[in-house]
Amino acid sequence: MQLFSRTYLKIFATFFRIGVFTFGGGFSMIPLIKREIVDNHHWVSMEEFMEIIAVGQSAPGAVAVNTATFVGYKMAKYKGALAAILGVSLPSFLIILAIATFLLRFFNTPLLAAFFKGAAGAIVALLAQVSFVIGKRTLKGKLSFILTGVALVGLLWLRLHPLLVILMCAILGLWLGGGTKTSSGISLNLKDKGM
Amino acid sequence: MLLNLFLTFLKIGLFAYGGGYAMIPLIQHEMVTSNSWLAMSEFLQIITVAEMTPGPIAINLATFTGYKLAGFLGSLVSTIGVTLPSFCIVLILVKTFLWVRENPKIKGLLVGLRSAVLALIISAAVSIGKTAFIDFKVIGIALACFVILLWLDLHPAIVIVIGGGAGILLLLG
Numbered sequence A: 001m002q003l004f005s006r007t008y009l010k011i012f013a014t015f016f017r018i019g020v021f022t023f024g025g026g027f028s029m030i031p032l033i034k035r036e037i038v039d040n041h042h043w044v045s046m047e048e049f050m051e052i053i054a055v056g057q058s059a060p061g062a063v064a065v066n067t068a069t070f071v072g073y074k075m076a077k078y079k080g081a082l083a084a085i086l087g088v089s090l091p092s093f094l095i096i097l098a099i100a101t102f103l104l105r106f107f108n109t110p111l112l113a114a115f116f117k118g119a120a121g122a123i124v125a126l127l128a129q130v131s132f133v134i135g136k137r138t139l140k141g142k143l144s145f146i147l148t149g150v151a152l153v154g155l156l157w158l159r160l161h162p163l164l165v166i167l168m169c170a171i172l173g174l175w176l177g178g179g180t181k182t183s184s185g186i187s188l189n190l191k192d193k194g195m
Numbered sequence B: 001m002l003l004n005l006f007l008t009f010l011k012i013g014l015f016a017y018g019g020g021y022a023m024i025p026l027i028q029h030e031m032v033t034s035n036s037w038l039a040m041s042e043f044l045q046i047i048t049v050a051e052m053t054p055g056p057i058a059i060n061l062a063t064f065t066g067y068k069l070a071g072f073l074g075s076l077v078s079t080i081g082v083t084l085p086s087f088c089i090v091l092i093l094v095k096t097f098l099w100v101r102e103n104p105k106i107k108g109l110l111v112g113l114r115s116a117v118l119a120l121i122i123s124a125a126v127s128i129g130k131t132a133f134i135d136f137k138v139i140g141i142a143l144a145c146f147v148i149l150l151w152l153d154l155h156p157a158i159v160i161v162i163g164g165g166a167g168i169l170l171l172l173g
Helices: A002-021 A026-040 A046-058 A063-102 A110-138 A142-157 A162-176 A184-194 B002-015 B020-034 B040-052 B057-102 B104-132 B136-152 B156-171
Strands: none
Touching: A002 A026, A002 A063, A026 A046, A026 A063, A046 A063, A046 B057, A063 B040, A063 B057, A110 A142, A110 B020, A110 B040, A110 B104, A110 B136, A110 B156, A142 A162, A142 B104, A162 B002, A162 B020, A162 B104, B002 B020, B002 B057, B020 B040, B020 B057, B020 B104, B040 B057, B040 B104, B040 B156, B104 B136, B136 B156
């Protein structure tokens, strides 16, 4: 029992460290996660790590949280997954709470207001660059171009609800990209669970 | 309000394929466009802080938005809401992953999801740009940051600080 609780603590501490030292989220967290769990702890092999990242991107939600869940589960089943999620989320949670509690009232001072206005420009640039990077990876083949185009028209001109656009693209992708496989019963079953 | 926040972030966590950036347009729609819980300027402040602080952007966004709307408990339920779908779905995928990856139907589904997310992020850039570009100085800052990102591949948090610093220099007073 002692040994088990030490495992949970170790998983928690490792992901806590990852949560504290990675800025920018998502893909910028991957190198540090690799260093901790592949190089330092040898919890998973490099091949397994690539698989984990692939799952992290196939599931919705934060890539870091998904990776933490997967690694934690591999190490120590459900409780391991829980320890990893708590570890990776807690630093964010505490730091944001501190900022919101102590600094929120200064946000509208002229200095910070000017900072936020400039930063907003940087955010637009960041989103444009992320679109660029994701676009390069996503836009492969006719289907992805058509679906992205349809989604853009739906979002920008028709002002459809984002969730409606996501569902629409998912269904179109499932329908048009599914090839000729007819055993759709299993796929649908999985879709229910996976969505 | 707490239940509302929890359900909203559960929904956001469930549909945000591609992590934090995919979450920005969804949060924008739920909080700014359809519910008017946040002003666009407040939303931009939240993104700025989420980018500059460590940890997953999704968690930062959920915690901050939750706190602004309903204090400590708000931040707690939002964070749990946004992580719960990840937790459940990854645990399902752990067991079915190889089969899932090889299934052509699922491949089509993932192409659909990724295309939608790409379009969502582009539309977020457009709609945030409409609010953020209050004058030519901000447009200049955005262009400069874009060039820096493409050529130097600097870290997002640093680019935000550069943008904010330029804002102080150019827009103050």
